[in-house]
Amino acid sequence: MQKVVIIDDEPTTLSILEHAVSTLADVILVSQSTQALSSIRKTKPDIVILDINMPEISGFDVCRELKSSQDMRDIPVIFITSLADSENEQIALSLGAIDFITKPIDIELCKMRVRNHLTIQRQKKMLTDVNSALEAEKKQLAITLKSIGDGVISIDASGDVTFINPVAQRLTGFSEKEALSKPIESVMDLRDTATDEALLNPALYTLEVKRPVAMSYGAILISRHGQRFRVEDTASPIIDDDGTLKGAVIVFQDVSEAVEMAVKMTHLTNHDQLTGLPNRVLLHDRVVQAISRSFHSRQSIALLLIDIDNFKYLNDSLGHQVGDFVISSVAKRLNNIIDDRVTLARVGGDEFACLLTAEDSHVGADVVAAEFLKTAREPIEIDGISHQLSLSIGISLYPQDAVNAEEMMRHADTAMYRAKSKGKDRFSFFSNDLQRAMHNRLDMELKLRRAIEANSLAVYLQPKYDFESKHVVGAESLVRLIDEDGEVISPDQFISLAEETGLIHQLGKQVLQKSCEFVASCSPHTSDFKIAVNVAAKQLENPNFAAEVQAIIKGAGIAPESIELEVTESALMHDFEQTRLILESLSALNVTLALDDFGTGYSSLSYLRQFPLNVLKIDRSFVIDMDDEQQALDIVTAIVRLALSLNMTIVAEGIETMSQFNALQALGCHLGQGYFLHKPIAMADFFDKFIANIEVA
Known part of the structure; x- marks a missing residue:
């Protein structure tokens, strides 16, 4: 255990300092400056904390004697001084002091300062021991050389x-x-x-x-x-x-x-002993190098400063061994998320830093930060009791908001405290613009989560018109988000976010549930009504997707034939074999399967042959240009003929003019939808307009 001698004639100050330092080292208290040197010589401490103003012998005189002694001159001295005592500080530095503890004493700041210097002393001792070992080895080699060894x-x-x-x-x-x-x-x-x-x-x-x-x-x-x-x-x-x-x-x-041995020493000098992660020294070096590379490549780098929320309470109440266990556990969790090339460092007691560069990571700082927050929330078990942890993360970007490594660290620290002030368990960018953008993103995610949890997602229906019967025979379900002010938020603003956060599974399930319930409400009026529901690519990554669809349809008490699931060409590309098996399972339920936006993606005819698809939808981009571009009309004509030759139902979306309507009808298109026919409307309005007045045959 390291030792610290505290010399001060004020009992209150001695008590405060003892409280701050006792958890870090063995403390020897000296209240009379006349006994200072004898106590230091006897105990040989790692650090001396010395008050400047004492009645018998001043702290400066004690320090002079200490530094003039051959056997005590290397002992570091930290002076206790007032906040504005710059003159005394200059004298203290000239006498060889290494640091100051200001009055009134901030216990946590004092603790951090002493801890850092104790760490330096431990490292110096390690280096001295190793250097001594190397020197001894060199002498031994010299002896061996003389002995022709x-x-x-x-x-x-x-x-x-x-x-x-x-x-x-x-x-x-x-x-x-x-x-x-x-x-x-x-x-x-x-x-x-x-x-x-x-x-x-x-x-x-x-x-x-x-x-x-x-x-x-x-x-x-x-x-x-x-x-x-x-x-x-x-x-x-x-x-x-x-x-x-x-x-x-x-x-x-x-x-x-x-x-x-030299390689091992280099590792010890540049890595944290508890976690094995790079330390602050190595991190600083890598940030400097990254900034140098970024200056030439003109690519941004990000520095994330990560702090464990309420760690001091956990450390003080359960002990340092538990605290070390928590730090090691968090380090492993964070390290499991990032790529091996990304630098994750421990820069303080419960602080980590993560350096993201364009060369080392293709994932944005916000995505990494969100994953860090997520993994930290997983309960950690200590002595059979689960403890909930959280992190506060600050992010600084170069060159957007910093010009050097030191400024990046300061700005990340500022952003981290901003995250803490906003309630912890979150991340914050230093840049105001990026912070605002991320706030909007988080706000949208929060709105989406709340809507999903409250089952309050709105489903609008766009009618599908049958060209032959000239009646509305179905609809496409389109999800909407309604905010607190009643404003309707389009899916363009939250679908991609739902996919990134994994909320797309719950969102898709809720839309399908509401669509099936709507079909059930229509059954007393019509038995031929069919509703189409969009399926995201990530939903098809779920091997239990078909079983979930079956359960929802069965729970609603409707015929599977009344549900049509729309998948895009890009969704079919993720895992060809798994997607094929899921679609075959859905087809076995008698659910109709539609290929949406045909012509805009890969447009491979193998999809039509290898997947059990029933419906082909012509993308609106071709339909809209039919009036003005012959090429668009030719593409639509080819798609219609292809679908008809394969006995597939053909649906045209995005119909906005009478000429488009007439042309599609003439081509033999089965169904159409678009603003020319009717815009998407709320379920209740759709029911009143198209369903309620249908006479049961």
Whole structure:
């Protein structure tokens, strides 16, 4: 456990500081400045928290004595000062202070400052220990070298091997007999680590320059058996007393383990120990690099700052072990959502950051943030008790609202606190414009969720006109959202959102339910009425979709023949085999299946052959242009003839003029719909206008 000495003559201040720091380290309280140095020398703390103004010996004098002591000068000092005490702060910094705790004392801020410096001290100690270990290893290697424990090879002036010791034999794979008199470059196969290109042997180079040389750290020795060793070496010329160059000697050692140790140290320096995620240092480096790349590619990057809501309460009430468990669990959940190339870092106690670049992720910051919020809401079980968590997320974008890494972090932090102020469990953009857009999106999602939960989605019906009987024989169900002010919101504004959020399944189910109930209400008046309901592509991804449709139809007590399901060409492309099986199951129920918007998508005739489709709908874009474009008329004519040849019912949508109506009727089109015939109207109005007065045969 780390130790902190707190020196202050005010009991109240000592009590507050002890409360703030006691959860981080062992605390030693000193109320008399005369005892400060002896207490510090005795306890050897990791940090000293020192008040400036004390009656006997001032904090400055204590610090001077401390920094002049050979065995205590490296102990960090944090001064306690007032908010506007800039003069004292300058003096304190000149004496070697590392930080300040301002009065009145903010316990949480104090705690964070001390925690950060304790972390730095731990890391410094780790680095010192590792460096000591490396230094000890280097000394041991030097001893080994003197004892001929390293590889040693000597050559003559021609470059041929004259001596090779056992270690060199092991590393090169050549025995003494095999190596002697061979050129050294054939015995020592040296390659560049990065490029694997052959390197000039230092022993040959030292013959040329006639002085000692050393090979670069990035060299690999490949033995004759294919083993690869990271090696370090020195080479020196052999010159006799007469100054004649007789040859050279190269001494080399296997440093593979040292390299591995350095790699591990780099990882420790740049990663959080609890979660294994990149830390703030590595994150900052990656943000800087991403900004540099973005400056040239002109592509945006996003930084998400993520904070666990109410973590302090959980940590304080249940203990730090539980707190660490929560942090580790959240880290795993967040990491499972993102791609391996995306940087997720732990930047503080309960704070994470996520860096999204165009190269690493093709998903928007809002989508990632929404997924983070969703996964955090899943209860976490601690000692058999489920706890509900939530996150607050702030998002900053470069170059839209920040010019450098530091500003991105600040802006993301500001946006995160904005999310907290709005009730937590949400995300917020720093940019006002983007924030407004996302607010509208969230507002629309909220309206949609409420409408689905309240079963208040409105279904409008657009009549389908039979060209032969000249009567309305059916309708297409079109969903509408009614907001609090009674304004009708068109599906263009919320269908794509419903698909993104997964609400499309509940929405589609509710529309089908209401459509079936409407058909049931029409049964006393007509038995031939058919209603068409649109099916989204994502609904067909549900393997139980056909069973759900069957249950709804059965529950409404209507004939399956009175329901027509419309699918688009694009919906058929997602999973060909699964879609075919679902459509076959629906067809087996005697539900009519229609291909909507034919001609605008892939228009593959294989769909008409391989899927059990009954109806072909001509897209409105062709119908609207029939009056003015011969090509549009030709396409409509071809589609009608194709459908008729396949014994499919043909429906034209988007009829807006009498000439379009007459042309479609002349072509032999079966059914039509459009504003020329009638616009979509509420179910009750449709019933009164087209159903109520039908006489039962």
